[in-house]
Amino acid sequence: MKGAEADGDTDPAAALRAARSDVADARAAVEDHGEERLQAVRTAYREATDLLDRYEGRATGTGDFAAFVEFQEAFVELVEGLDDDLPARDAFEAANDILDQRRLGEDDFERAREALDPAADRVALLSERAAAEERREAARRDARQRLRDLTDRIEYLERLRRLGEADLDAPVERLRDPVESYNEAVEAAWTTFKREASAREVFRVVEASEAYPLAAFRRPPPELREYVTTYAAGEESIPTLLTYADYSSSKLSHYVDDPAALRTRVATHRTYLERLDADPLTVDWPPPAAGTLRHRAGELVSVTARFAPDDVVAAARRLRTLPDEVAYGRLRETAMARDELDDTERERLAEGAVESELEEARAERERLEAALDG
Structure with a gap:
């Protein structure tokens, strides 16, 4: 067992600290723009992309003229209803400018979607925060499981060490x-x-x-x-x-x-x-x-x-x-000791390997406990 490693090269304590750092960064990014304002961007972005998806087949080319007019009016109404200080508001305006034509093609809808990318980036900040929090919880669960495994491992090694101190020549x-x-x-x-x-x-x-x-x-x-x-x-x-x-x-x-x-x-x-x-x-x-x-x-x-x-x-x-x-x-x-210790364990005891593993396991347990307390 590697002292600070649980699975391959994974260090649960380091993973938990990194996950907490990611959460802090993700929360700070949301706070920079404001929770409510980003929620408003997400609502507007969903409405805009929903309009694009619903009308693309009917409002393009020489299709349904009534649908074309209805679509443009709905999109204009959406953009004009946005707060002036809404993050990425200019992205909605850019998309609206692209759609303000006498005739629309499929490439216009695609360009409008690309124009909304800055709004999508703002919306992603909320998703990234949620994902970071999920990763943190997963890292916390992994750390707790590793702590349980370490506790069992330490108990085993302590018992092994104690058995190694037994007098094997005693008259059992x-x-x-x-x-x-x-x-x-x-x-x-x-x-x-x-x-x-x-x-x-x-x-x-x-x-x-x-x-x-x-x-x-x-x-x-x-x-x-x-x-x-x-x-x-x-x-x-x-x-x-x-x-x-x-x-x-x-x-x-x-x-x-x-x-x-x-x-x-x-x-x-x-x-x-x-x-x-x-x-x-x-x-x-x-x-x-x-x-x-x-x-x-x-x-x-x-x-x-x-x-x-x-x-x-x-x-x-x-x-x-x-x-x-x-x-x-x-x-x-x-x-x-006679019943439980095999030749390999006795050799490890004699070489000091058990004591070394015990020290490493205890040190990792301390790091994990500190990370979980944090």
Whole structure:
């Protein structure tokens, strides 16, 4: 990343300053002539060009004489009605002089349009001001977006630098071993529980977990929950219900009282039942911050105690006390550094490239903030 560049050679801060300068110049040009007077020129110019467009085909050559007279009178009336100090008034008079003939041709209309060019130039000052203001707003949006991107970039580089300061030789197994032991134990316990317990018992645990947001299972679909809790088939295990869902209606009638209910409530939610695994109860690696782990482990203890053997609950309790038993912050930084830093990033850190990019990004952020404040 180039420090002061966002896209190619574009500098959003410089672009914003240039756009603001253009707006100031465009506004000054309008103020030099007066807003109301330029509005009057625009109105007169539109009326003049409208007359030229409407009558050119009828008032030229030996065409409609009535239209010819009507056109000349309308144009004269327009010019005579203009204020004497109207900017570019002489352009309208020049056009009127060109059209003051006994017979008009297409080239006369073209010459009249060219004579109105000074008026068009005055009218353009209003359009140029509006365009400059639009460019300024676009430049401001680009600068704000670049500022957001820079903020993300700086956060990434600061994190990279922090990870680069981690002791890569620290004994992270003091964290990994308890986490992996717990994860393996809770996954095995849940697999056994889901296989052997009734679907109704499993759903009781799932619903009870809702009281613990950091250890909660995904809520079952209402119609599936209603079937499992009210129909006799809910006393069967989840694998058995999934097996029933594959039976034909005639075969299924030998196993459940209402085959149609099982098909509409269970078969349609096969994916939920199949994916109901222990993932909400496992701990990621690298593990979360110490405070988060303590809180989450406390909730894991409450949920696992409802279905898992004592050794699994004890493993969850161990996680809750783990931040107090080891140099948790330092070991976690090492774990994250080992997990997240690839060879290229480590090389950039060693060469000082990350620090250099961070300084450039911060400097560009300061320029952008100053430009936006301006």
